[in-house]
Amino acid sequence: MAENSILFCFSSCYYTILSRLFVFFSLLVCCSHSANQLGPYNTFAVSSFSYPTTNVRPFDLRYIRVDLPAWFSSVSITVQSDVDLDSKSISKVPKSTLPLICIRDGSPPLPDVLNSSLIELGSFSNGSFQKIQNPQDVRCYPLERNITVTLTNEQISPGVWYLGLFNGIGPTRSQSKMIIRNPSYSFSANISVEGCATSTMWGQYCNQTIDTFSCFQAYPTEIVSGANLQTIQNVLSCKIFGSYCHGEGEPKVYALEVLGIAEQLKIVATNVSFTASPATNSTGNASIANLFYFARHGAMPSMTLYDYSGDISRAPLIIRTPKVGRWFVTILPTNISKEVGGIQNTNMQVCYSITWQVLNCPVGKAGLNCSSEKYMLQVNCSRNIFLDLFILVTLIVGFLSGHFLFSFTSQDSFLQTVIRRDSTPFESYYMPLSGKVSPDSANFPLEPLSSNSSYSNETDNSWTYFLLNIPRGAAGGNIHIRMTSDTKINYEIYARYGGLPSVDSWDYYYANRTRSSDGSMFFMSYNSTEEKIDFYILYVKEGTWTFGLRSSNTTINPSNDQTVMSVSVERCPKKCSSHGSCKVALDASGLVSYSFCSCDRTHGGFDCSIEIVSHQGTHFYFGHIWQSIALIGSNAAAILPAYWALRQKAFAEWVIFTCSGISSGLYHACDVGTWCALSFGVLQFMDFWLSFMAVVSTFVYLTTVDEVSKRVIHTVVAILTALMAITKATRSSNIILVMAIGGLGLLIGWLVEFSTSLRSLSFSRGFCFNVPTRWENIGVQLSNLVKTLLRRFRWGFVLAGFSALAMAAISWKLESSESYWIWHSLWHVTIYTSSFLFLCSKEDIINNENQTTPDGNYGLTRQDSFSRAEP
Incomplete structure (x- = not known):
């Protein structure tokens, strides 16, 4: 078993090395290609x-x-x-x-x-x-x-x-x-x-010189704490050999890289002296000058934009727990003057030497005296295959597409946790690998891991640190911290990116229910009590995060109470509060994933915890009851066209209008959160599909084609509207498409009727050669068709129907998130009313004179068919 683990670790590290070599050589190719295209600056x-x-x-x-x-x-x-x-x-x-x-x-x-x-x-x-x-x-x-x-x-x-x-x-x-x-x-x-x-x-044009340092690893130093416990600290010392001289108001910029989690960064100016510029070539005693410094992490400092400032000639710059990365320090001499022969000399310069010292603790230790315990939250060999494939694909695709700017990541980023929560990428539990706790559970006790406060003789200031690396591409995830105990929890949690946290330096913290980072946008605490701490850090930054646990009342002989902690990275906080589903998407480059909650009809917020539609409160201007009554009750207008269709024995139209009104009512009942008879997707499909069918059926009803033709038209329309309802049913263009399909059905019906009327003409050979007579007969038929169309409709109802249809279009246009329920309820009433008016506009033509000819032809056709069927 041990051999298998060793082999597995070796293959994992081998894969990591290959990935880094791929990045390195790709970076060389990128830089060598770009270096040939230098700009003017x-x-x-x-x-x-x-x-x-x-x-x-x-x-x-x-x-x-x-x-x-x-x-x-x-x-x-x-x-x-x-x-x-x-x-x-x-x-x-x-x-x-x-x-x-x-x-x-x-x-x-x-x-x-x-x-x-x-x-x-x-x-x-x-x-x-x-x-x-x-x-x-x-x-x-x-x-x-x-x-x-x-x-x-x-x-x-x-x-x-x-x-x-x-x-x-x-x-x-x-x-x-x-x-x-x-x-x-x-x-x-x-x-x-x-x-x-x-x-x-x-600088913007790369025209500002930055001085670099020659660094060397100093010998380890022994520090004796208050408890006479000797700890060893490693000191990285960097300095510029020789002195720098510059005059009044002439800034000098220095830079240094902090490569890992450090306890202290110290910058000291030594050998401060004064000299005149070469033009004057004079020496003498100068007044005390000020060597102001402006230090900033990651970018050039200025007199208005900096992280630390002071006079380095009076006291060294000491940055406790500095952040990982590049630090810039600007030195600006001021108030330099000298008198030569009683004359004030303004050409004096100040000379000095700069030394940096970065203090690091040995592995597993942290703190200024290296007495605190430090753990990496990872599993040394249990790797995530999905993560491996994602990293490899990201490297290859990024290299081929040119979207990937290569940067090196610490090895811990590639050797992350792997107690997997599910198949979602970058979602895992994280465990400390110390041998003090069992790696089989996602929860681990803190007491075996806590620092012994007796080392520092400070019973109220014992710190334990946990380091967690967020890998590349996982910035859209959320860190979830949980801590439970049978009694009051005696720990405070401080989180910081890129450095060790402290009471004075942190990004997020939780001390108790009244002292925490609840005011921060990206910190969310959920139902924390004295016995339970539960919070999320949202959309965390890629890189190293450090969590410092400060024991508030540690004693030398701790009680038997046990505090259990769990650390995980989740894609959606609180599983969308059981009111939605977690979705994973990619950024514009396709190389980074992020997650978001898609909430249900009654909830919103990034975690679906905000109740938008309340059964007891109000939503926007009116309450849930009024919305339900308006959106559901307005579908009662479907009774009007359904009643008229049933009265005219148009049973197909009657079924469509009845089912449309019922499905719309059920859909909106689910939409406002009252009651869902079926799943929301099924109800939405039924509502839109039957609504589309109702609109088209109204147009088809206005034609006088036979039932066979109507069945063909209804079948084709049912297929088309079903496709529209299943693919982007809510888009506004569907209204235009449905009206176009309905108008096309009406036109086809009229064309079928017109072609049937033309069959009554005699197409004998003599008629075919008698062109004037043929055109005269066609003109008569067209005139009769127009007269028939004019007599077929009650044009008052037609105008009223178009007026109701215009009101429906206006209601549709005025709908918004705030006033949706008002205008959509009017949409229900006006659209069903317009269908009812259009149905009423059709005249009863059973006793019409023109109708006798088709019946007679139909009878003759039957007799002819029977006669030809005889032997």
Whole structure:
């Protein structure tokens, strides 16, 4: 068994190595090809994507993934749409129908959780773009006809960015609807990425020099804690040999890569001295200068945009638990002056040396004194075959299509959990592999894993860390954390992306029911109590997440109470609250999957937890009872055409109108959440199909063709309308198609009747040669046909029918999500009333004089057939 495990692990690692080699050589090919196309500012085109014109229906969305490599200089985004909104009309459009474009770092923006205050009513432009760095940050702007934005590496950091285009947001976006009347829009996009030819150049045009450091692994240092426990720390030291000198207001930029989870980053300025510029060539005592620093993670800092700032000549810059990635530090000397011979000299320069130190703990340890336990949430050998295939296909397809910007991922990203929840990609439970807990269950106890607080002699500040890697392409998933205990839980949970969390540095946290990140858009807590913690982090960012468990009242002799924890990644939070189904879709490039809930008729929200149609409350302006009465009771208008058809012994039409009214009532009863006799799909099909049949049957009834011809027409119409009802039944164009089919049926009926009338003409040889007589007979027949048509209808009912039909069309046009139940109820009444009026418009022609000829011909035909049947 052990040998099999070893072989399996070896094959997994071998596959991972092959995948990375594939990425590496593809990256070399990409870079060597692009390097020959350098621009005028030492830049080259990394990639250029063109997304074709795409239609976004009401309450629909589209995601576009943009990969920015570490050496990128700028990204240009051009979006063209047919949205016709100006600054005046935008403020009048409700958020539920407003077209939006949103941008988020690392994962897709989630429209249903967006706060209205985050929607900027101004234009999406270079100047309006704000700093987006935290995982919960997102910015949204109204979509315009033409948007062109160029973002530089001084504004945003490398990595993965997502653009989201939404056609309305809010809880009703995910609610299933019968018919949507909101407008659609189309868009096309072009995204191009420029990169710097060398890693030591930065800025939009790659014309700013960045100084790099020579790093070396320092010898391990022993730190003695308060409990006399010796722990060993590894120190990575980086420095620039020699000194740098620059004058007043001359910035100098430095960069350093933090490659893994670290405990501390320390930057020290040493050997600070002053000298005059070569022009003056003088020395002397200078006044105390200020060496201001501005530090920023992932992008160039400025005096207005930075993460840390201070005077490095007075105190070193210490960043506890720094984030993984590239850090930039700008040094700016100020207040430099010197007097030479009593004359103020403004050409003085300050010289100094810079040293970086990155402090790391040994494997399995974390914290400033390396006394806390740290675990990787993974399974070392149990791999997910579906995930392997997905990664391999992503690499191959991305390489062939050019949509994939290659970037290296830590090996932990490829060796993820694999207690599988189901066949959905990237949905799994995660376990710590420490040998202290059993790997057979999705839940694991915390007590055997918790750090011993006696090491640090701080009984109220014991930390235990768990690291979790979200693989590439899984940014549309949700991290689910559950913790249960028989007694009050004595843990606080802090989550942070790319670094160790602390009480002062976190992205999300849960301490108790009153202290948590519930105000954050992408943090959702469900029914948490003192004995249970249950929350989701929505649409998590790809990469390493660290969860820090802080014990609030740890004692040296803990009680026998056990706290159980589970960590999982789920595609849809809370399984859509049992009020919908989880759907998986791909972004515009087809390389990244994301999930969303498709809710039922009465619920909405990103997790289907919001009750849109309440049996006790109100929905929009009126309650559920009024909606049910209007939408269901208005189908009683079907009694009018059904009664008239039954009176005229038109049994086929009677069955169609009766069944249409009943199926429409049952469908709307299910639609408003009152009662579902059958499944919603079956009821929807029956309602639309019989409604289409009722419209066409009204036209066919107005003809006087025989029953054989009517059966043929009804059969053809039944097939066509069934196809329309089963494929996109709710589209508005179906109304035009049904009216066209009905009009065609009426025309065919009249043509059949006209051809029958022409049979009464004599087609003898003499008639054929007598052309004037033939045309005279045809003219008489046509005149008689027109007179017959005029006498066949009661034109007052025809005009009234068209008036009712016009009212039905107006009701259909005015339908919206808010007023749907009002106008659709009027649609029921007016459309059935128009059918009743059209049925009443047909005259009774049984005693008509023209009708005797066909009967006589029919009798003669029978006699002739009988006579020919005799021997």
